[in-house]
Amino acid sequence: MTPPVSLSISPAIRLGAVGFGLIAICYGFARFAFGLFLPQIDADLSLGSTLAGVISGGSFFGYCISIIVSAFATERFGARVVAVGAAGVAAIGMVGIAAAPNAVWLASAVMLAGASTGLASPPMAAAVAAAVRRDRQDITNTVINAGTSAGVALSWPIALIIGGQWRLAFAAFAVAALVLAGVLARTIPPAVAAGGSGLAQGVLPPLKGNIARLIFAAFLMGVASTAIWSFGGQLATLQLGRGAMGSGALWVAIGGGGIVGAWAGALVSRFGLNHVHRVFLVAMACGILAAGLGTVMVATLAGGVLFGAAYVMLTGVYLVWGVTALPDRPAIGLMIGFLTIAIGQTAGAPVFGFLLNAFGPMGAVLVFASLALIPGVMKAQKGQRRTDMQKSGPSPTV
DSSP states (O other), X not given: OOOOOOOOOOHXXXXXXXXXXXXXXXXXXXXXXXXXXXXXXHHHHOOOHHHHHHHHHXXXXXXXXXXXXXXXXHHHHOHHHHHHHHHHHHHHHHHHHHHOOSXXXXXHHXXXXXXXXXXXXXXXXXXXHHHXXXXXXXXXXXXXXTHHHHHHHHHHHHHHHTTTXXXXXXXXXXXXXXXXXHHHHHHSOTTOOOOSOSGGGOOOOOOOTHHHHHHHHHHHHHHHHHHHHTTHHHHHHHHHOOTHHHHHHHHHHHHHHHGGGGGHHHHHHHHOHHHHHHHHHHHHHHHHHHHHHOSSHHHHHHHHHHHHHHHHHHHHHHHHHHXXXXXXXXXXXXXXXXXXXXXXXXXXXXXXXXXXXXHHHHHXXXXXXXXXXXXXXXXXXXXXXXXXXXXXXXXXXO
């Protein structure tokens, strides 16, 4: 009797696919799509620029809390539980956004949806480290990391298909998150721990020297990025006068440009961390100016591509910086960089909203583009270069 032929899929492909989907939904839909739909949400709920900034900042604040909780929970309960929980939290948050009758409800739902991004990253890092062959971990992590750009780019076409209705869009996103939660429950091994993240030590390293410079640079980059992540859709609508068409096209451009960030490690290896850091800070500033102040579609889209490429590239730079600064505790180095970016985004969104209200698009965009250049004065200390840095887990985009 001939034995049945095994059609099993390798862990690298399986985890890469579901991880890609989880990051796309949590980052692209649950977190960053709020900026895409902000003009329509503002029109329906009369938020105003300042309140919109506070609400958007709440999403970033939710990330700050949840990434810490997720790291400990993954060690205690395993990757499957936390990953399924991340998809579930994203679904609940997006249902709340879709049903929001007022600004207070909306703010709570946006914060909950934003928290899903922090929950999603640690369990996927743990799952890849434990279940994927070491020689396949790099490519698996790269696939997972690319989910953010894909989610951002896909949110607009989905919105077009359903007529640009933001409530219906978030309801559809929530359904996708629930479906993915079921897939995750059947895909991720049941007892994958965090894989030596260093968090069990419960002690942060001294926040001085190279780490202090990383914190300063990552914080200001996070602040500057909110000009587009939180208000890009609104700025495109104001400058282009094309409604959802202009803001949606910008979102696709940002997502497409973000794919370039997959080459961050290769560029740092070839040209050095400090050089790449400065070049892409300038690129981010130019992207903010073009996307935020462009009065013709081609300028706005070019700015979106430039901003997306620079943002994802810079997150890779801060990953390398953190791992180099703490070579014996790479996960802690990674967390410090990404958590600081999110704290900067939490602070930056309400400030940009206030400036937009007070001085209009020109003043607000010029200030935040200038802020993007300041981190370039910080130099990463030359030290041990870890060739296996990506094997400590994927580098999720903030």
